[in-house]
Amino acid sequence: MHASEFNVEKFVDIIEKENGTISEVYFVACGGSLVDLYSSCYFINRESSTMTAEWITSKEFVLTPPKKLGKHSVVIICSHGGNTKETVEAAELGVKEGAFVITYTHTPGSACDSEKFHAIVYDWEPETLQKDRPLGLNYSIINELIHRQEPEYKLYEGMKDGITKCDAIIRNxxxxxxxxxxxxxxxxxxxxxxxxxxxxxxxxxxxxxxxxxxxxxxxxxxxxxxxxxxxxxxxxxxxxxxxxxxxxxxxxxxxxxxxxxxxxxxxxxxxxxxxxxxxxxxxxxxxxxxxxxxxxxxxxxxxxxxxxxxxxxxxxxxxxxxxxxxx
Amino acid sequence: MHASEFNVEKFVDIIEKENGTISEVYFVACGGSLVDLYSSCYFINRESSTMTAEWITSKEFVLTPPKKLGKHSVVIICSHGGNTKETVEAAELGVKEGAFVITYTHTPGSACDSEKFHAIVYDWEPETLQKDRPLGLNYSIINELIHRQEPEYKLYEGMKDGITKCDAIIRNxxxxxxxxxxxxxxxxxxxxxxxxxxxxxxxxxxxxxxxxxxxxxxxxxxxxxxxxxxxxxxxxxxxxxxxxxxxxxxxxxxxxxxxxxxxxxxxxxxxxxxxxxxxxxxxxxxxxxxxxxxxxxxxxxxxxxxxxxxxxxxxxxxxxxxxxxxx
CATH class of the missing domain: 3.40.50.10490 (Glucose-6-phosphate isomerase like protein; domain 1)
Known part of the structure; x- marks a missing residue:
């Protein structure tokens, strides 16, 4: 789907329906796309009491996959061009092991934009809002997941508010x-x-x-x-x-x-x-x-x-x- | 205790007795001591089906502690000099949250060599064997923990053998x-x-x-x-x-x-x-x-x-x- 069609409640409904409770989130990409995923990994490890997260470059994920990777895992993949070989391999490995695999790509029709994955195609224009970019999409998904899995979670409204407000702050x-x-x-x-x-x-x-x-x-x-x-x-x-x-x-x-x-x-x-x-x-x-x-x-x-x-x-x-x- | 008195079976008995099943291991230190802990963190995330691990610099651990940190956690601390302020703070935070805190230090009588923690003082001479250094001690502890927590674990004998053999390999x-x-x-x-x-x-x-x-x-x-x-x-x-x-x-x-x-x-x-x-x-x-x-x-x-x-x-x-x- 295109990021403009993304609805976080419906998306997390699908995660829950297909994979149930999530206990690990793997953030997997290369170079600049990997950079984009770091703060979300940090977020989970600091703020979640039900999930842990790992941030790992694609080829290492493929060659030395986590033993825990499975049905209770979400794998979040990012590839701007959508065809980075080791990143596509990582996405395929996630599917094979039963994980819920989300692929972000800027490139419609690329290998990452495949029905094999839960693919989200994002725009990358100066005016593209954070909520429609991988970092903001990640924050929305994680925020919703933790909110549902952890009754004591307190950042739900603050994060939603931040995702909306940050564009004007950054522009100024x-x-x-x-x-x-x-x-x-x-x-x-x-x-x-x-x-x-x-x-x-x-x-x-x-x-x-x-x-x-x-x-x-x-x-x-x-x-x-x-x-x-x-x-x-x-x-x-x-x-x-x-x-x-x-x-x-x-x-x-x-x-x-x-x-x-x-x-x-x-x-x-x-x-x-x-x-x-x-x-x-x-x-x-x-x-x-x-x-x-x-x-x-x-x-x-x-x-x-x-x-x-x-x-x-x-x-x-x-x-x-x-x-x-x-x- | 001094590393020469270390007995891994007895040590892991204490972990089990005091903290039960372990689900997270945090590797916390600064600079060169942090470097020493990385491969153990990587090991757990690749090879364990019951534990996840995080590798984090001491001050970040202290200021943004993991929500999961608790009774079911092991915190592994290293400070060569034993008095690195933020590393000692990290060890104390681990104790406060109920984790099993292991502190490695080269310096007897330092803040890390305290009865508040499970302190292990190591030698650091050219002839000091890997099994008696933080990296080798970590491998022994992790290997024993995974072996006990995971019946299907296959690296137990291989790791023991490697810890013994690597000194001669490195020397040559x-x-x-x-x-x-x-x-x-x-x-x-x-x-x-x-x-x-x-x-x-x-x-x-x-x-x-x-x-x-x-x-x-x-x-x-x-x-x-x-x-x-x-x-x-x-x-x-x-x-x-x-x-x-x-x-x-x-x-x-x-x-x-x-x-x-x-x-x-x-x-x-x-x-x-x-x-x-x-x-x-x-x-x-x-x-x-x-x-x-x-x-x-x-x-x-x-x-x-x-x-x-x-x-x-x-x-x-x-x-x-x-x-x-x-x-």
Whole structure:
């Protein structure tokens, strides 16, 4: 089905009817699509008393599948192009083991958009709402599932509200940060190397910023870090020449990022703070605002990579290997 | 207790007596200690039908604890120095929630070596056997737990055998690779940047090689990657000047590393393959040999970082921040 036809109550009715109570959710994809699934995995492991979740790259899922994978599992698959070989294999493995398999893809008619799976085709335009993108669809499904399986669950209304509100917040924030992004690009578009940090459910946005926005789209060398891990090794490289981007979350892990910022302020000079607290996130309920750092930081990575592209002249869509050579 | 007094049957008797059937295992630590726990987490999620596992940095565990954490949980903590603040907090949280909390530490009398926890003090000498180190102790405990909880479990004898055999394999392998490590250091000790890749249960050895051996101990910039993710973004930076270290596993995820090697062979020039297949790993049973890549690659990272130190003249133990300044 197309995301515009998606109705979460009816969809979770089907999960319940076909598979009953769910105890594990596996988030399986590659690269940027995998990034998109991280905060949902984090959500389940923090907030659910009936389910656990795992976040795993497709080929590892296929070669070393979880022993628990079965009838009581949901496998959530994402492939933008819809034909990533190992991701399609992962979806097929899920079906074979009796799991409820959801496939997100941007590409109608692709291998992921098959009747073998519960396929959802999403748009990916600047104006596409979060509720119609994989991250928002995941939040809706998980929120509904936990609500039904766990009478004591308290985030149900807050998450629904957040999914609706986050679009305007993100749109305003990217406007507000436009000039800051241009200035960053002006200074650092040609940097030999930089580090990107984030914490909690937003961690994978540092990963995605690094591997997709910079390594893939700008051929720029960089490394991603969990801000909490920064103090247990990586901070030893810090000096006045090293460049850092810190994605500073709002919510329960904010103090982790704050600690990193204090350190950078003392020992580094070239660092960029992208602070979710400057983005109007206080409109979202405190109990679940953490989970909206991820879609915000994703759009910030788009803003920054576009600014870098416009300065570097390296087109974001230029590839030398992906889709160009055999591998 | 000291690791030399450890008896796995008696220890798991205590787990069963105090906490009954276990359904979740949380592996919680920071930096290098966290690295040490990864393959055990991967093991449980692949091989157990009664337990799931999560691998999480201490401060995130403390600030956003799992809803499932409770009486039916084991929390496995590691802190070499034994006083890492957020790790001690994590152990205390585990106790408060009724979990069975195991703390590994190298430091007798530290906060982790407390009667509040099931503390195990380990030696960390070159001659210390794997069975007496956190990784081997974890494998023994998990193996025994799964064996008791799951009648169909098949790896019990293979894992016991592997834990015993891996020391000689690793010792011989590091001798065999000494000259190769010296040559790598001779060429690349002064490299501005490099990428380190590994797959499956050995992935965190790429992470540890990067954040501990190079970023922390040599102040060298680098980035770690899951080999399976290399093709979904990061490979776009590859050219004849970029430097790669590939930790090539034996076992079920080997084909992931092989695919990366084929690509490097075609498009890169400066890459180092550390191949577990050249290390006598075939003495370990095929069904569980995967899990012995991790301790092998750890010792390889020690070998390589020592070779780099000896060429660079940058002492592995020199720090500018850790234990030197307040943060």
């Amino acid at each position: 924030a990217t406007k507000k940060f436009q000039n800051k992004a241009w200035n960053f690009a002006e200074h650092y578009y040609n940097a030999p190397f930089l580090y990107i940090m984030a914490s909690g459910s937003a961690y994978a946005q540092a990963y995605g910023f690094a591997i997709c926005s910079l390594q893939e789209m700008q051929w720029m060398d960089c490394c991603y870090l969990d801000s909490a891990e920064y103090f247990h090794g990586p901070f030893e490289v810090t000096d006045k020449d090293h460049i850092y981007i810190l994605l500073k979350s709002v919510g329960k892990t904010r103090m982790i990022d704050e600690r990193a910022e204090v350190f950078l302020n003392k020992y580094a000079e070239k660092y960029e703070i992208i602070d979710a607290a400057d983005c109007g996130m206080d409109a979202i309920d405190d109990s679940c605002v953490d989970y909206f750092n991820a879609p915000l930081f994703y759009e910030m990575s788009v803003l920054y990579r576009t600014a870098i592209q416009n300065k570097s002249g390296h087109p974001l869509d230029m590839r030398r290997y992906m889709g160009v050579v055999e591998y | 392998a590091t001798k065999k690779f000494q000259n190769k490590a010296w040559n790598f250091a001779e060429h690349y000790y002064n490299a501005p940047f490099l990428y380190i890749m590994a797959s499956g249960s050995a992935y965190a050895q790429a992470y540890g090689f990067a954040i501990c051996s190079l970023q922390e101990m040599q102040w060298m910039d680098c980035c770690y990657l899951d080999s399976a993710e290399y093709f979904h973004g990061p490979f776009e930076v590859t050219d004849k000047d970029h430097i790669y270290i590939l930790l090539k596993s034996v076992g079920k995820t080997r084909m992931i590393d092989e695919r990366a090697e084929v690509f490097l062979n075609k498009y890169a020039e400066k890459y180092e393959i550390i191949d577990a297949a050249d290390c006598g790993m075939d003495a370990i049973d095929d069904s569980c040999v995967d899990y012995f890549n991790a301790p092998l690659f750890y010792e390889m990272s020690v070998l390589y970082r020592t070779a780099i130190q000896n060429k660079s003249g940058h002492p592995l133990d020199m720090r500018r921040y850790m234990g030197v300044v307040e943060y």
